Amino acid sequence: MPASRSGRALAVQPAKAVDATDGIRQHRLAALLVDMVPGARIIRVSQHQPSQTWPSPYTRAYDERGQPIPLNRTQRVAAARWVIRAFPEANWDETRDLDLTSGTLRPAAEACARSDGGR
Structure with missing residues (x-):
């Protein structure tokens, strides 16, 4: 252990629980979703499919103008699961x-408040 100027050993600092690869994972996920849904700019993920009352992963995709991009069932469920697993700390009730x-x-x-001019 390195000694300080006083001659005593420095105290060991606890390691921080920050994962240095978090940003890299988010960008890799975004790249995978762009490949899965060409032309998509925003992926909207929720735990509730509009036609069901029970929780079910659901995704909608929008292009750069905010127009919806059609997704098949496999794309909707897979993309929602990937995003939910990549961000476990998020509150998925909304x-x-x-x-x-x-x-x-x-x-x-x-995002809706920004597009409405902050209303």
Whole structure:
């Protein structure tokens, strides 16, 4: 152990529980989703499919103009599961948007407020 100026050994600092690969994983996930859904800019993920009352992973995709991109059932479920697993700390009781250009996840209500001019 290195000694300090006083001649005593320095105390061991606890390791921080920060994963240095978190940002890399988010960008890799975004790249995989872009390959899965060409032309998509935003992936909106929720735990509730609109036609069901029980929880079920569900995804909607939007292009850069905010127009919906049609997805088949496999794409909807797989993309939702990937995003939910990549962001386990998020509160999945509310719908979230994944920006595929930056890899950031934000509440969908926040995105709607910005598009409405902050209302």
